[in-house]
Amino acid sequence: MKEKPRILVVDDELIIRQSLSDWLAESGYEVEAVEDGFKAIGEVKKKKWDLLLVDLKMQGMDGIDVMREAKRISKELPVVIITGYPTVDSAVQAMKEGAYDYIVKPFNPEEIDLVIRNIIAHQNLVKENIYLRQELKRRYQFKDIIGKSRKMQEVLVLVKTVAKSNSTVLIQGESGTGKELIARAIHSTSPRSKCPFVAVSCAALPETLLESELFGHEKGAFTNAISLRKGKFELADKGTLFLDEVGDMSQNTQADLLRVLEEREFRRIGGSELIKVDVRVISATNKELEKLVKEEKFREDLYYRLNVVCIQVPPLRERREDIPLLVEHFLTKYSIENKKGIEFIDEDALRLLMRYNWPGNVRELENVIERAVVVAKKDFIGPDELPPSVKGKPKEVLKSSVADHNLSLQEIEKRHISQVLEATNWNIKEAANILKIDRTTLYNKIKKYKLTKPA
Amino acid sequence: MLCFLPKKIEMRFDYSSEILEKIGIPERAFDLKRNQYSSTQILRNILEFTPENALKIIGLISVDLYIPVLTFVFGQAQLNGKAAVVSIHRLRQEYYGLPPNNRILLKRLGKEVIHELGHTFGMVHCWDTRCVMHFSNSIREIDVKEDKFCESCSKILLSKL
Ligand SMILES: [Zn+2]
Protein backbone atom coordinates (compact mmCIF):
# COMPACT_ATOMS: atom_id res chain seq x y z
CA MET A 1 0.00 0.00 0.00
CA LYS A 2 1.06 3.55 -0.73
CA GLU A 3 2.38 5.63 2.13
CA LYS A 4 -0.03 8.24 3.43
CA PRO A 5 0.87 11.78 2.38
CA ARG A 6 2.10 13.74 5.38
CA ILE A 7 0.85 17.23 6.12
CA LEU A 8 2.12 19.59 8.79
CA VAL A 9 -0.32 22.27 9.94
CA VAL A 10 1.11 25.38 11.60
CA ASP A 11 -1.44 27.71 13.17
CA ASP A 12 -1.59 29.50 16.49
CA GLU A 13 -5.36 29.01 16.82
CA LEU A 14 -6.28 25.75 18.50
CA ILE A 15 -9.65 25.52 16.81
CA ILE A 16 -8.13 25.88 13.36
CA ARG A 17 -5.50 23.24 14.13
CA GLN A 18 -8.14 20.83 15.35
CA SER A 19 -10.70 21.30 12.65
CA LEU A 20 -8.14 21.29 9.86
CA SER A 21 -6.43 18.17 11.22
CA ASP A 22 -9.72 16.31 11.61
CA TRP A 23 -10.87 17.32 8.19
CA LEU A 24 -7.59 16.36 6.50
CA ALA A 25 -7.56 13.04 8.37
CA GLU A 26 -10.85 12.17 6.67
CA SER A 27 -8.94 12.20 3.42
CA GLY A 28 -6.47 9.71 4.78
CA TYR A 29 -3.63 12.17 5.20
CA GLU A 30 -1.22 11.81 8.07
CA VAL A 31 -1.60 15.15 9.83
CA GLU A 32 0.24 16.81 12.65
CA ALA A 33 -0.44 20.31 13.91
CA VAL A 34 1.80 22.67 15.86
CA GLU A 35 1.12 26.12 17.25
CA ASP A 36 4.21 28.10 16.29
CA GLY A 37 7.03 28.46 13.80
CA PHE A 38 9.75 27.14 16.07
CA LYS A 39 7.93 23.88 16.68
CA ALA A 40 7.20 23.70 12.97
CA ILE A 41 10.87 24.02 12.06
CA GLY A 42 11.66 21.34 14.62
CA GLU A 43 9.19 19.03 12.90
CA VAL A 44 10.57 19.86 9.47
CA LYS A 45 14.02 18.92 10.69
CA LYS A 46 12.83 15.72 12.32
CA LYS A 47 10.58 14.26 9.67
CA LYS A 48 9.75 14.24 6.01
CA TRP A 49 6.62 16.14 5.01
CA ASP A 50 4.72 16.31 1.77
CA LEU A 51 3.08 19.62 2.51
CA LEU A 52 3.22 22.48 5.00
CA LEU A 53 0.04 24.45 5.68
CA VAL A 54 1.18 27.59 7.47
CA ASP A 55 -0.86 30.39 8.94
CA LEU A 56 0.45 33.77 7.81
CA LYS A 57 -0.15 35.77 10.98
CA MET A 58 1.53 34.27 13.99
CA GLN A 59 3.43 35.58 17.00
CA GLY A 60 7.21 35.18 16.81
CA MET A 61 7.92 33.68 13.41
CA ASP A 62 5.22 34.56 10.94
CA GLY A 63 4.16 32.28 8.10
CA ILE A 64 6.68 33.71 5.63
CA ASP A 65 9.55 33.25 8.12
CA VAL A 66 8.48 29.66 8.65
CA MET A 67 8.35 29.09 4.93
CA ARG A 68 11.83 30.57 4.36
CA GLU A 69 13.36 28.51 7.14
CA ALA A 70 11.56 25.33 6.07
CA LYS A 71 12.72 25.79 2.50
CA ARG A 72 16.29 26.20 3.69
CA ILE A 73 16.02 22.79 5.26
CA SER A 74 14.00 21.12 2.57
CA LYS A 75 14.09 23.03 -0.68
CA GLU A 76 11.37 21.08 -2.45
CA LEU A 77 8.86 21.13 0.42
CA PRO A 78 5.63 22.74 -0.83
CA VAL A 79 4.26 25.40 1.47
CA VAL A 80 0.71 26.69 1.32
CA ILE A 81 -0.01 29.89 3.21
CA ILE A 82 -3.21 30.19 5.19
CA THR A 83 -4.49 33.72 5.39
CA GLY A 84 -7.52 35.78 6.33
CA TYR A 85 -9.04 38.34 3.96
CA PRO A 86 -7.24 41.35 5.47
CA THR A 87 -3.81 39.88 4.76
CA VAL A 88 -4.26 38.57 1.24
CA ASP A 89 -1.62 41.04 0.03
CA SER A 90 1.04 39.47 2.19
CA ALA A 91 -0.02 36.06 1.00
CA VAL A 92 0.54 37.16 -2.56
CA GLN A 93 3.96 38.31 -1.42
CA ALA A 94 4.51 34.80 -0.03
CA MET A 95 3.77 33.37 -3.45
CA LYS A 96 6.56 35.48 -4.88
CA GLU A 97 8.88 34.05 -2.26
CA GLY A 98 8.12 30.52 -3.24
CA ALA A 99 4.87 29.51 -1.57
CA TYR A 100 3.04 26.95 -3.66
CA ASP A 101 -0.26 28.72 -3.11
CA TYR A 102 -2.28 30.57 -0.54
CA ILE A 103 -5.78 29.89 0.68
CA VAL A 104 -8.11 32.32 2.38
CA LYS A 105 -9.81 31.36 5.64
CA PRO A 106 -12.42 29.96 5.78
CA PHE A 107 -11.49 27.77 2.82
CA ASN A 108 -13.80 26.87 0.07
CA PRO A 109 -13.66 23.04 0.25
CA GLU A 110 -13.38 22.79 -3.51
CA GLU A 111 -10.37 25.09 -3.52
CA ILE A 112 -8.35 23.54 -0.72
CA ASP A 113 -9.14 20.05 -1.95
CA LEU A 114 -7.79 20.93 -5.38
CA VAL A 115 -4.65 22.60 -4.04
CA ILE A 116 -3.80 19.63 -1.85
CA ARG A 117 -4.56 17.06 -4.52
CA ASN A 118 -2.30 18.86 -6.98
CA ILE A 119 0.52 19.02 -4.49
CA ILE A 120 0.25 15.38 -3.53
CA ALA A 121 0.15 14.32 -7.17
CA HIS A 122 3.20 16.49 -7.82
CA GLN A 123 4.95 15.13 -4.73
CA ASN A 124 4.58 11.60 -5.99
CA LEU A 125 6.47 12.66 -9.08
CA VAL A 126 9.13 14.34 -6.99
CA LYS A 127 9.50 11.19 -4.90
CA GLU A 128 10.15 9.15 -8.00
CA ASN A 129 12.74 11.75 -8.89
CA ILE A 130 14.46 11.47 -5.53
CA TYR A 131 14.54 7.73 -6.01
CA LEU A 132 16.17 8.29 -9.38
CA ARG A 133 18.73 10.55 -7.79
CA GLN A 134 19.56 7.88 -5.21
CA GLU A 135 19.94 5.42 -8.04
CA LEU A 136 22.40 7.78 -9.69
CA LYS A 137 24.28 8.10 -6.43
CA ARG A 138 24.63 4.33 -6.21
CA ARG A 139 25.85 4.25 -9.77
CA TYR A 140 28.49 6.86 -9.11
CA GLN A 141 29.78 5.04 -6.11
CA PHE A 142 32.24 2.21 -6.36
CA LYS A 143 33.17 0.91 -2.94
CA ASP A 144 34.10 4.16 -1.23
CA ILE A 145 35.22 5.96 -4.33
CA ILE A 146 32.77 8.60 -5.26
CA GLY A 147 32.68 10.56 -8.44
CA LYS A 148 30.40 11.24 -11.35
CA SER A 149 32.95 13.38 -13.16
CA ARG A 150 34.21 12.04 -16.43
CA LYS A 151 37.74 11.81 -15.06
CA MET A 152 36.70 9.71 -12.08
CA GLN A 153 34.45 7.53 -14.19
CA GLU A 154 37.43 6.77 -16.42
CA VAL A 155 39.47 5.86 -13.36
CA LEU A 156 36.71 3.53 -12.17
CA VAL A 157 36.48 1.78 -15.51
CA LEU A 158 40.22 1.18 -15.33
CA VAL A 159 39.89 -0.09 -11.74
CA LYS A 160 37.29 -2.62 -12.79
CA THR A 161 39.38 -3.79 -15.72
CA VAL A 162 42.66 -4.25 -13.89
CA ALA A 163 40.93 -5.88 -10.92
CA LYS A 164 40.28 -8.95 -13.06
CA SER A 165 43.93 -9.26 -14.08
CA ASN A 166 46.94 -9.97 -11.91
CA SER A 167 49.09 -7.16 -13.20
CA THR A 168 51.10 -4.78 -11.09
CA VAL A 169 49.48 -1.38 -10.81
CA LEU A 170 50.97 2.04 -10.18
CA ILE A 171 48.61 4.68 -8.87
CA GLN A 172 49.72 8.27 -9.30
CA GLY A 173 48.06 11.29 -7.81
CA GLU A 174 48.54 14.18 -5.42
CA SER A 175 48.37 13.42 -1.75
CA GLY A 176 44.86 13.14 -0.43
CA THR A 177 43.34 12.04 -3.74
CA GLY A 178 42.43 8.64 -2.32
CA LYS A 179 45.06 6.40 -3.86
CA GLU A 180 44.72 3.79 -1.14
CA LEU A 181 40.96 3.63 -1.71
CA ILE A 182 41.65 2.87 -5.36
CA ALA A 183 44.08 0.14 -4.36
CA ARG A 184 41.54 -1.35 -1.96
CA ALA A 185 38.86 -1.22 -4.61
CA ILE A 186 41.09 -3.13 -7.01
CA HIS A 187 41.83 -5.72 -4.34
CA SER A 188 38.25 -6.17 -3.22
CA THR A 189 36.95 -6.70 -6.75
CA SER A 190 39.80 -9.00 -7.72
CA PRO A 191 39.96 -12.80 -7.36
CA ARG A 192 42.28 -12.16 -4.40
CA SER A 193 39.58 -10.39 -2.40
CA LYS A 194 39.23 -13.24 0.13
CA CYS A 195 42.95 -12.99 0.99
CA PRO A 196 44.67 -10.14 2.84
CA PHE A 197 45.18 -6.57 1.68
CA VAL A 198 48.33 -5.32 3.37
CA ALA A 199 49.40 -1.67 3.22
CA VAL A 200 52.87 -0.26 3.90
CA SER A 201 53.91 3.34 3.72
CA CYS A 202 57.43 3.53 2.36
CA ALA A 203 57.90 7.14 3.45
CA ALA A 204 57.15 6.65 7.12
CA LEU A 205 60.07 4.38 7.95
CA PRO A 206 63.87 4.63 7.74
CA GLU A 207 65.57 2.26 5.34
CA THR A 208 66.41 -0.63 7.69
CA LEU A 209 63.05 -0.61 9.39
CA LEU A 210 61.27 -0.56 6.04
CA GLU A 211 63.23 -3.59 4.91
CA SER A 212 62.34 -5.52 8.03
CA GLU A 213 58.78 -4.32 7.64
CA LEU A 214 58.63 -5.65 4.10
CA PHE A 215 60.59 -8.88 4.44
CA GLY A 216 60.46 -9.65 8.15
CA HIS A 217 63.38 -10.76 10.29
CA GLU A 218 64.63 -13.77 12.20
CA LYS A 219 65.07 -13.72 15.94
CA GLY A 220 68.32 -11.96 16.78
CA ALA A 221 68.83 -10.54 13.30
CA PHE A 222 69.61 -7.19 14.89
CA THR A 223 69.59 -5.62 18.33
CA ASN A 224 65.86 -5.16 18.68
CA ALA A 225 64.87 -8.35 16.89
CA ILE A 226 63.84 -10.25 20.00
CA SER A 227 61.59 -12.59 18.12
CA LEU A 228 60.87 -13.80 14.62
CA ARG A 229 58.69 -11.44 12.69
CA LYS A 230 56.95 -12.02 9.40
CA GLY A 231 57.19 -9.21 6.87
CA LYS A 232 54.37 -7.66 4.90
CA PHE A 233 55.24 -9.69 1.82
CA GLU A 234 54.61 -12.88 3.77
CA LEU A 235 51.48 -11.52 5.39
CA ALA A 236 50.11 -10.53 1.99
CA ASP A 237 50.63 -13.99 0.52
CA LYS A 238 47.83 -14.82 -1.99
CA GLY A 239 46.59 -11.27 -1.48
CA THR A 240 47.60 -7.73 -2.37
CA LEU A 241 50.48 -5.67 -1.04
CA PHE A 242 49.98 -1.94 -1.24
CA LEU A 243 53.17 0.10 -1.25
CA ASP A 244 52.33 3.71 -0.59
CA GLU A 245 54.76 6.55 -1.30
CA VAL A 246 56.94 4.20 -3.29
CA GLY A 247 58.87 7.18 -4.66
CA ASP A 248 60.38 7.75 -1.21
CA MET A 249 62.13 4.40 -1.11
CA SER A 250 65.93 4.28 -0.72
CA GLN A 251 68.11 2.85 -3.50
CA ASN A 252 68.87 -0.26 -1.44
CA THR A 253 65.25 -1.04 -0.71
CA GLN A 254 64.45 -0.41 -4.36
CA ALA A 255 66.97 -3.10 -5.32
CA ASP A 256 65.53 -5.58 -2.83
CA LEU A 257 62.00 -4.87 -3.94
CA LEU A 258 62.96 -5.35 -7.58
CA ARG A 259 64.46 -8.73 -6.75
CA VAL A 260 61.31 -9.91 -5.00
CA LEU A 261 59.14 -8.75 -7.85
CA GLU A 262 61.28 -10.59 -10.36
CA GLU A 263 61.87 -13.81 -8.45
CA ARG A 264 58.74 -13.94 -6.31
CA GLU A 265 60.86 -15.17 -3.41
CA PHE A 266 63.02 -13.61 -0.67
CA ARG A 267 64.74 -14.22 2.63
CA ARG A 268 63.86 -12.69 5.98
CA ILE A 269 66.56 -10.39 7.36
CA GLY A 270 69.03 -12.56 9.17
CA GLY A 271 67.49 -15.69 7.69
CA SER A 272 68.64 -18.21 5.12
CA GLU A 273 65.36 -19.87 4.16
CA LEU A 274 63.92 -18.79 0.79
CA ILE A 275 60.32 -17.86 1.18
CA LYS A 276 58.05 -18.11 -1.85
CA VAL A 277 55.10 -15.78 -2.06
CA ASP A 278 52.26 -15.06 -4.44
CA VAL A 279 51.59 -11.36 -4.00
CA ARG A 280 50.08 -8.77 -6.24
CA VAL A 281 51.78 -5.43 -5.78
CA ILE A 282 49.95 -2.16 -6.12
CA SER A 283 52.09 0.86 -5.52
CA ALA A 284 51.24 4.52 -5.24
CA THR A 285 53.08 7.81 -5.27
CA ASN A 286 52.40 11.51 -5.23
CA LYS A 287 55.71 12.14 -6.96
CA GLU A 288 56.34 12.06 -10.66
CA LEU A 289 58.24 8.79 -10.83
CA GLU A 290 59.28 9.38 -14.42
CA LYS A 291 61.03 12.56 -13.36
CA LEU A 292 62.74 10.73 -10.48
CA VAL A 293 63.92 8.12 -12.96
CA LYS A 294 65.45 10.82 -15.15
CA GLU A 295 67.14 12.29 -12.10
CA GLU A 296 68.38 8.77 -11.31
CA LYS A 297 66.68 8.81 -7.94
CA PHE A 298 64.45 5.93 -8.88
CA ARG A 299 65.54 2.74 -10.62
CA GLU A 300 64.31 2.60 -14.16
CA ASP A 301 63.91 -1.21 -14.11
CA LEU A 302 61.83 -1.03 -10.93
CA TYR A 303 59.79 1.76 -12.45
CA TYR A 304 58.83 -0.45 -15.38
CA ARG A 305 58.09 -3.37 -13.05
CA LEU A 306 55.70 -1.30 -10.99
CA ASN A 307 54.22 0.65 -13.85
CA VAL A 308 52.55 -2.15 -15.83
CA VAL A 309 49.21 -0.43 -15.53
CA CYS A 310 49.15 3.19 -14.46
CA ILE A 311 46.12 4.86 -12.90
CA GLN A 312 46.17 8.64 -12.65
CA VAL A 313 43.88 9.92 -9.91
CA PRO A 314 42.83 13.49 -10.71
CA PRO A 315 43.16 16.18 -8.04
CA LEU A 316 39.88 17.38 -6.57
CA ARG A 317 40.10 20.82 -8.21
CA GLU A 318 39.94 19.07 -11.58
CA ARG A 319 36.73 17.29 -10.68
CA ARG A 320 34.82 19.92 -8.75
CA GLU A 321 31.52 18.49 -9.92
CA ASP A 322 32.15 15.59 -7.52
CA ILE A 323 32.33 17.85 -4.48
CA PRO A 324 28.56 17.75 -3.69
CA LEU A 325 28.52 13.95 -3.87
CA LEU A 326 31.60 13.69 -1.68
CA VAL A 327 30.22 16.19 0.80
CA GLU A 328 27.00 14.22 1.12
CA HIS A 329 28.97 11.03 1.65
CA PHE A 330 31.19 12.47 4.39
CA LEU A 331 28.28 14.29 5.98
CA THR A 332 26.40 11.04 6.41
CA LYS A 333 29.53 9.23 7.57
CA TYR A 334 30.54 11.71 10.27
CA SER A 335 27.00 12.52 11.25
CA ILE A 336 26.54 8.86 12.17
CA GLU A 337 29.98 8.55 13.71
CA ASN A 338 29.40 11.58 15.94
CA LYS A 339 25.76 10.69 16.63
CA LYS A 340 24.62 14.01 15.21
CA GLY A 341 21.60 14.61 13.04
CA ILE A 342 23.29 16.79 10.45
CA GLU A 343 21.07 16.60 7.44
CA PHE A 344 22.50 18.86 4.82
CA ILE A 345 24.86 21.63 3.91
CA ASP A 346 23.41 24.98 2.95
CA GLU A 347 23.98 26.59 -0.41
CA ASP A 348 26.40 29.26 0.74
CA ALA A 349 28.66 26.73 2.41
CA LEU A 350 28.56 24.45 -0.59
CA ARG A 351 29.44 27.37 -2.86
CA LEU A 352 32.53 28.04 -0.75
CA LEU A 353 33.55 24.40 -0.95
CA MET A 354 33.03 24.39 -4.69
CA ARG A 355 35.33 27.31 -5.30
CA TYR A 356 38.12 26.44 -2.88
CA ASN A 357 41.21 24.98 -4.49
CA TRP A 358 41.69 21.88 -2.28
CA PRO A 359 45.47 21.48 -2.22
CA GLY A 360 44.92 18.57 0.18
CA ASN A 361 42.31 17.05 -2.13
CA VAL A 362 39.60 14.64 -0.93
CA ARG A 363 41.34 14.07 2.38
CA GLU A 364 41.27 17.79 3.09
CA LEU A 365 37.59 17.91 2.13
CA GLU A 366 36.90 14.97 4.42
CA ASN A 367 38.70 16.70 7.30
CA VAL A 368 36.79 19.92 6.69
CA ILE A 369 33.45 18.09 6.77
CA GLU A 370 34.38 16.07 9.83
CA ARG A 371 35.36 19.23 11.68
CA ALA A 372 32.18 20.97 10.53
CA VAL A 373 30.02 18.10 11.77
CA VAL A 374 31.77 18.15 15.14
CA VAL A 375 31.39 21.90 15.65
CA ALA A 376 27.89 22.25 14.14
CA LYS A 377 25.24 23.34 16.62
CA LYS A 378 22.38 23.25 14.14
CA ASP A 379 21.37 20.30 12.04
CA PHE A 380 22.99 21.63 8.93
CA ILE A 381 26.39 22.92 7.89
CA GLY A 382 26.62 26.59 7.03
CA PRO A 383 29.60 28.85 6.25
CA ASP A 384 30.15 29.33 10.01
CA GLU A 385 31.18 25.72 10.37
CA LEU A 386 33.87 25.96 7.69
CA PRO A 387 37.51 26.74 8.51
CA PRO A 388 38.97 30.14 7.54
CA SER A 389 41.17 28.55 4.88
CA VAL A 390 38.07 27.55 2.93
CA LYS A 391 36.10 30.72 3.63
CA GLY A 392 38.50 33.62 3.57
CA LYS A 393 40.38 33.11 0.33
CA PRO A 394 39.80 36.44 -1.43
CA LYS A 395 40.78 38.51 1.62
CA GLU A 396 44.01 36.61 2.16
CA VAL A 397 44.79 36.97 -1.50
CA LEU A 398 44.60 40.70 -1.15
CA LYS A 399 47.00 40.67 1.77
CA SER A 400 49.60 38.53 0.04
CA SER A 401 49.54 40.62 -3.13
CA VAL A 402 50.38 43.81 -1.40
CA ALA A 403 52.93 42.32 0.94
CA ASP A 404 55.75 42.66 -1.59
CA HIS A 405 56.88 46.31 -1.58
CA ASN A 406 58.95 46.13 -4.75
CA LEU A 407 56.06 45.70 -7.13
CA SER A 408 54.67 48.23 -9.58
CA LEU A 409 51.03 49.11 -9.38
CA GLN A 410 50.41 47.28 -12.63
CA GLU A 411 52.15 44.16 -11.38
CA ILE A 412 50.07 44.22 -8.21
CA GLU A 413 46.91 44.62 -10.25
CA LYS A 414 47.88 41.73 -12.48
CA ARG A 415 48.72 39.43 -9.58
CA HIS A 416 45.64 40.39 -7.64
CA ILE A 417 43.29 39.81 -10.56
CA SER A 418 44.96 36.52 -11.28
CA GLN A 419 44.58 35.38 -7.69
CA VAL A 420 40.98 36.45 -7.41
CA LEU A 421 40.25 34.57 -10.63
CA GLU A 422 41.93 31.51 -9.21
CA ALA A 423 40.08 31.82 -5.94
CA THR A 424 36.76 32.04 -7.73
CA ASN A 425 37.66 29.24 -10.07
CA TRP A 426 37.50 31.71 -12.95
CA ASN A 427 33.94 32.65 -12.25
CA ILE A 428 34.03 35.99 -14.08
CA LYS A 429 30.86 37.32 -12.50
CA GLU A 430 32.02 36.52 -8.99
CA ALA A 431 35.55 37.79 -9.61
CA ALA A 432 34.21 41.06 -11.04
CA ASN A 433 32.03 41.36 -7.96
CA ILE A 434 34.96 40.95 -5.60
CA LEU A 435 37.09 43.36 -7.64
CA LYS A 436 34.17 45.81 -7.89
CA ILE A 437 34.66 46.30 -11.62
CA ASP A 438 32.28 45.36 -14.40
CA ARG A 439 32.72 42.21 -16.40
CA THR A 440 33.86 43.97 -19.59
CA THR A 441 36.62 45.72 -17.67
CA LEU A 442 37.66 42.41 -16.17
CA TYR A 443 37.76 40.76 -19.60
CA ASN A 444 39.90 43.64 -20.92
CA LYS A 445 42.32 43.31 -18.03
CA ILE A 446 42.54 39.54 -18.50
CA LYS A 447 43.48 40.23 -22.11
CA LYS A 448 45.89 43.00 -21.20
CA TYR A 449 47.77 40.87 -18.66
CA LYS A 450 47.49 37.75 -20.81
CA LEU A 451 45.94 35.78 -17.94
CA THR A 452 44.85 32.29 -18.90
CA LYS A 453 42.54 29.86 -17.23
CA PRO A 454 44.43 26.75 -16.08
CA ALA A 455 43.47 23.61 -18.01
CA MET B 1 -39.90 9.92 3.86
CA LEU B 2 -36.65 8.80 5.52
CA CYS B 3 -37.68 5.20 6.01
CA PHE B 4 -35.52 4.09 3.07
CA LEU B 5 -32.41 5.00 5.08
CA PRO B 6 -32.27 2.18 7.65
CA LYS B 7 -32.55 -0.38 4.83
CA LYS B 8 -29.80 1.30 2.87
CA ILE B 9 -27.53 1.42 5.92
CA GLU B 10 -28.17 -2.26 6.69
CA MET B 11 -27.34 -3.12 3.12
CA ARG B 12 -23.99 -1.29 3.15
CA PHE B 13 -22.80 -1.97 6.68
CA ASP B 14 -24.65 -5.14 7.64
CA TYR B 15 -25.87 -3.65 10.94
CA SER B 16 -29.51 -3.08 11.78
CA SER B 17 -30.55 0.54 12.07
CA GLU B 18 -33.48 2.59 13.29
CA ILE B 19 -34.72 6.17 13.32
CA LEU B 20 -34.80 7.91 16.70
CA GLU B 21 -36.85 10.83 18.02
CA LYS B 22 -36.08 14.36 16.88
CA ILE B 23 -33.75 16.41 19.08
CA GLY B 24 -33.29 20.17 19.21
CA ILE B 25 -30.33 22.17 17.94
CA PRO B 26 -28.32 23.71 20.80
CA GLU B 27 -28.12 27.48 20.65
CA ARG B 28 -24.36 27.52 21.20
CA ALA B 29 -23.89 25.80 17.84
CA PHE B 30 -25.05 28.89 15.97
CA ASP B 31 -22.46 31.39 14.77
CA LEU B 32 -24.00 34.77 14.31
CA LYS B 33 -21.22 36.14 12.11
CA ARG B 34 -21.28 33.21 9.73
CA ASN B 35 -25.02 32.61 9.99
CA GLN B 36 -24.20 28.89 10.10
CA TYR B 37 -24.11 26.10 12.65
CA SER B 38 -20.91 24.53 13.93
CA SER B 39 -21.04 20.89 12.96
CA THR B 40 -18.53 20.06 15.70
CA GLN B 41 -20.89 21.45 18.35
CA ILE B 42 -23.77 19.52 16.85
CA LEU B 43 -21.78 16.29 16.87
CA ARG B 44 -21.19 16.80 20.58
CA ASN B 45 -24.88 17.33 21.12
CA ILE B 46 -25.78 14.20 19.18
CA LEU B 47 -23.39 12.16 21.29
CA GLU B 48 -25.28 13.22 24.42
CA PHE B 49 -28.46 11.67 23.03
CA THR B 50 -26.87 8.42 21.88
CA PRO B 51 -28.52 5.30 23.33
CA GLU B 52 -26.11 2.97 25.09
CA ASN B 53 -26.72 0.05 22.77
CA ALA B 54 -25.98 2.09 19.64
CA LEU B 55 -22.73 1.33 17.79
CA LYS B 56 -22.95 4.48 15.65
CA ILE B 57 -25.30 7.41 15.41
CA ILE B 58 -25.93 9.86 12.59
CA GLY B 59 -27.91 13.08 12.82
CA LEU B 60 -29.80 14.65 9.95
CA ILE B 61 -30.21 18.39 10.07
CA SER B 62 -31.72 21.04 7.84
CA VAL B 63 -29.49 24.01 8.75
CA ASP B 64 -26.23 24.97 7.02
CA LEU B 65 -23.13 23.50 8.72
CA TYR B 66 -19.55 24.72 8.96
CA ILE B 67 -16.22 23.84 10.49
CA PRO B 68 -13.90 26.76 11.33
CA VAL B 69 -11.54 26.28 8.40
CA LEU B 70 -14.16 25.70 5.72
CA THR B 71 -16.87 27.86 4.25
CA PHE B 72 -19.31 24.98 4.71
CA VAL B 73 -19.55 21.20 5.09
CA PHE B 74 -22.17 18.81 3.79
CA GLY B 75 -21.59 16.78 6.91
CA GLN B 76 -19.05 15.75 9.48
CA ALA B 77 -18.06 12.55 11.21
CA GLN B 78 -15.75 11.42 13.96
CA LEU B 79 -13.16 9.40 12.11
CA ASN B 80 -13.18 5.98 13.81
CA GLY B 81 -15.66 7.43 16.29
CA LYS B 82 -19.31 7.11 17.10
CA ALA B 83 -21.17 10.08 15.71
CA ALA B 84 -21.79 11.78 12.39
CA VAL B 85 -24.05 14.47 11.02
CA VAL B 86 -25.36 15.35 7.56
CA SER B 87 -27.06 18.56 6.56
CA ILE B 88 -29.68 18.60 3.82
CA HIS B 89 -29.33 22.37 3.47
CA ARG B 90 -27.07 22.23 0.41
CA LEU B 91 -28.48 18.97 -0.86
CA ARG B 92 -31.77 20.62 -1.85
CA GLN B 93 -32.28 21.73 -5.43
CA GLU B 94 -33.73 25.00 -4.05
CA TYR B 95 -30.32 25.97 -2.69
CA TYR B 96 -29.07 26.13 -6.27
CA GLY B 97 -32.09 28.07 -7.48
CA LEU B 98 -33.82 25.03 -8.97
CA PRO B 99 -37.34 23.68 -8.42
CA PRO B 100 -37.57 21.28 -5.45
CA ASN B 101 -37.06 17.60 -6.24
CA ASN B 102 -37.44 15.08 -3.42
CA ARG B 103 -36.14 12.14 -5.41
CA ILE B 104 -32.83 13.91 -6.07
CA LEU B 105 -32.62 15.14 -2.48
CA LEU B 106 -33.05 11.65 -1.03
CA LYS B 107 -30.53 10.18 -3.42
CA ARG B 108 -27.95 12.75 -2.32
CA LEU B 109 -28.84 12.26 1.32
CA GLY B 110 -28.38 8.49 1.04
CA LYS B 111 -24.86 8.97 -0.38
CA GLU B 112 -23.84 11.46 2.28
CA VAL B 113 -25.18 9.29 5.11
CA ILE B 114 -23.24 6.26 3.86
CA HIS B 115 -20.17 8.46 3.37
CA GLU B 116 -20.18 9.93 6.88
CA LEU B 117 -20.98 6.59 8.50
CA GLY B 118 -18.07 5.19 6.48
CA HIS B 119 -15.82 7.69 8.27
CA THR B 120 -17.07 6.49 11.67
CA PHE B 121 -15.94 3.01 10.63
CA GLY B 122 -12.51 4.44 9.87
CA MET B 123 -12.89 4.77 6.10
CA VAL B 124 -10.99 7.64 4.49
CA HIS B 125 -11.55 9.41 1.20
CA CYS B 126 -11.17 7.48 -2.01
CA TRP B 127 -9.81 8.75 -5.32
CA ASP B 128 -12.46 6.88 -7.29
CA THR B 129 -14.99 9.56 -8.24
CA ARG B 130 -17.78 6.93 -8.39
CA CYS B 131 -17.07 5.61 -4.90
CA VAL B 132 -19.26 6.79 -2.04
CA MET B 133 -16.07 7.57 -0.07
CA HIS B 134 -14.93 10.06 -2.68
CA PHE B 135 -14.66 13.51 -1.13
CA SER B 136 -17.31 15.73 -2.64
CA ASN B 137 -16.47 19.35 -2.45
CA SER B 138 -19.50 20.33 -4.53
CA ILE B 139 -23.02 19.11 -5.20
CA ARG B 140 -21.89 18.11 -8.68
CA GLU B 141 -19.47 15.62 -7.24
CA ILE B 142 -22.09 14.17 -4.95
CA ASP B 143 -24.25 13.58 -7.98
CA VAL B 144 -21.40 11.89 -9.84
CA LYS B 145 -20.71 9.33 -7.15
CA GLU B 146 -22.81 6.29 -6.34
CA ASP B 147 -24.20 5.30 -2.97
CA LYS B 148 -21.91 2.28 -2.68
CA PHE B 149 -18.27 1.52 -1.96
CA CYS B 150 -15.86 0.81 -4.77
CA GLU B 151 -14.19 -2.58 -4.87
CA SER B 152 -11.11 -1.63 -2.88
CA CYS B 153 -13.10 0.36 -0.32
CA SER B 154 -15.48 -2.61 0.09
CA LYS B 155 -12.52 -4.77 1.02
CA ILE B 156 -11.20 -2.21 3.47
CA LEU B 157 -14.66 -1.79 4.98
CA LEU B 158 -15.03 -5.55 5.47
CA SER B 159 -11.86 -5.54 7.55
CA LYS B 160 -13.22 -2.68 9.67
CA LEU B 161 -16.73 -3.96 10.37
ZN1 LIG C 1 -15.70 12.65 3.89
Ligand SMILES: [Zn+2]
Ligand atom coordinates in the same frame (compact mmCIF):
# COMPACT_ATOMS: atom_id res chain seq x y z
ZN1 LIG D 1 -13.48 3.80 -2.85
